[in-house]
Amino acid sequence: MIIPIFIPHEGCPHRCLFCNQHRISGWSKPVTPETVQAEIAAWLGRRCASGRSETQAAFYGGSFTALPRARQKELLLAARPFLESGQLRSLRLSTRPDCMDAEQADFLKAHGVATVELGAQSMNDAVLTAAGRGHDAAATEQAAAVLRQAGLETGIQLLIGLPGDSRASLRRTVGRVITLRPDFVRLYPLLVVKNSGLADLHAQGRYTPLSVAKAVLLTAFMKERFEQAGIRVIRTGLQAGEELESSLLAGPWHPAFGELVSSRLLLRQTRRLLAQAKSETVRLRVNPRDQSAFRGLKSANIDRLRQLGLWRRIILVNDPEQKRGNVRLLQA
Ligand code: SF4
Numbered sequence: 001m002i003i004p005i006f007i008p009h010e011g012c013p014h015r016c017l018f019c020n021q022h023r024i025s026g027w028s029k030p031v032t033p034e035t036v037q038a039e040i041a042a043w044l045g046r047r048c049a050s051g052r053s054e055t056q057a058a059f060y061g062g063s064f065t066a067l068p069r070a071r072q073k074e075l076l077l078a079a080r081p082f083l084e085s086g087q088l089r090s091l092r093l094s095t096r097p098d099c100m101d102a103e104q105a106d107f108l109k110a111h112g113v114a115t116v117e118l119g120a121q122s123m124n125d126a127v128l129t130a131a132g133r134g135h136d137a138a139a140t141e142q143a144a145a146v147l148r149q150a151g152l153e154t155g156i157q158l159l160i161g162l163p164g165d166s167r168a169s170l171r172r173t174v175g176r177v178i179t180l181r182p183d184f185v186r187l188y189p190l191l192v193v194k195n196s197g198l199a200d201l202h203a204q205g206r207y208t209p210l211s212v213a214k215a216v217l218l219t220a221f222m223k224e225r226f227e228q229a230g231i232r233v234i235r236t237g238l239q240a241g242e243e244l245e246s247s248l249l250a251g252p253w254h255p256a257f258g259e260l261v262s263s264r265l266l267l268r269q270t271r272r273l274l275a276q277a278k279s280e281t282v283r284l285r286v287n288p289r290d291q292s293a294f295r296g297l298k299s300a301n302i303d304r305l306r307q308l309g310l311w312r313r314i315i316l317v318n319d320p321e322q323k324r325g326n327v328r329l330l331q332a
Pocket residue numbers: 009012013014015016019020021061062063096119
């Protein structure tokens with residue numbers, strides 16, 4: 001479990017084109033050592049009820065390592081009592097790739113941080129420039145190498161649908177990120193939120209967001225590539241929240257975006273398996289928890305399989321041992 005503590009835009013040297021963390025996180029209260037501790041304690045209270053362990057507290061929504069060292073220390077030390085008591089396993093944070101070096105990584109490690117998420121967004125320099133990021137892809141490569149050297153778990157966050165990006169350049173981004181061997185990635189289709197530079201571009205007709213269908217396709221492609229490379233994809237799409245939904249102007253928003261992506265991948269796998277199957281009727285093993293994704297939203301996958309004349313060939317078998325997000329074929 002991750003306890004999120006948002007420090008909206010703290011440390012950010014400027015506003016990136018697409019960003020409005022106050023709206024995305026819905027976090028408006030000032031972040032002090034006391035509020036950090038109160039937030040962790042409140043979440044831990046809920047966690048006890050659900051019996052979870054392996055909890056991390058995470059500082060998200062800003063550029064943590066661009067903060068003055070005293071502020072970094074203040075926030076990290078606020079969480080220390082929970083680390084010392086064993087209620088938290090470790091800490092986690094997100095930051096810009098161009099604000100990381102070996103000394104910074106060692107400082108984080110010494111203060112209980114185990115995981116760093118780099119907001120890479122893209123590995124295409126022209127796309128990064130258009131997004132006003134202020135760093136290039138090489139910065140992400142260097143930061144990932146530093147984190148690996150320090151023994152910190154490393155995540156990479158990517159945006160899908162940035163101005164100037166394309167399917168071909170996304171493919172190259174995926175390839176370059178795979179060579180960095182991060183421990184996990186997060187994939188976020190780009191949304192247009194109020195009071196962002198992107199909102200202005202969109203209002204001027206200079207930015208067209210992806211449709212939900214296109215965003216699902218691209219995210220599914222990326223998820224599959226990362227998973228084939230043994231890299232976990234821990235999130236696809238932003239988490240639903242009142243503040244986000246009320247701030248959303250345009251873009252591929254869907255409250256069950258992650259499920260749409262999983263559905264798409266399960267359909268793709270199913271079609272591949274059926275194409276390879278030698279027998280007419282096939283048994284497909286699906287984890288019971290994937291049943292809904294397998295069927296798709298409003299049974300869209302089943303309808304598609306029917307249209308293709310494939311549904312009548314399938315016998316679904318519920319198997320709790322089956323890996324989530326995958327179907328396996330057994331000849332009938
Ligand atoms: S994308 Fe990251 S670095 Fe850019 S403004 Fe948002 S929080 Fe700051």
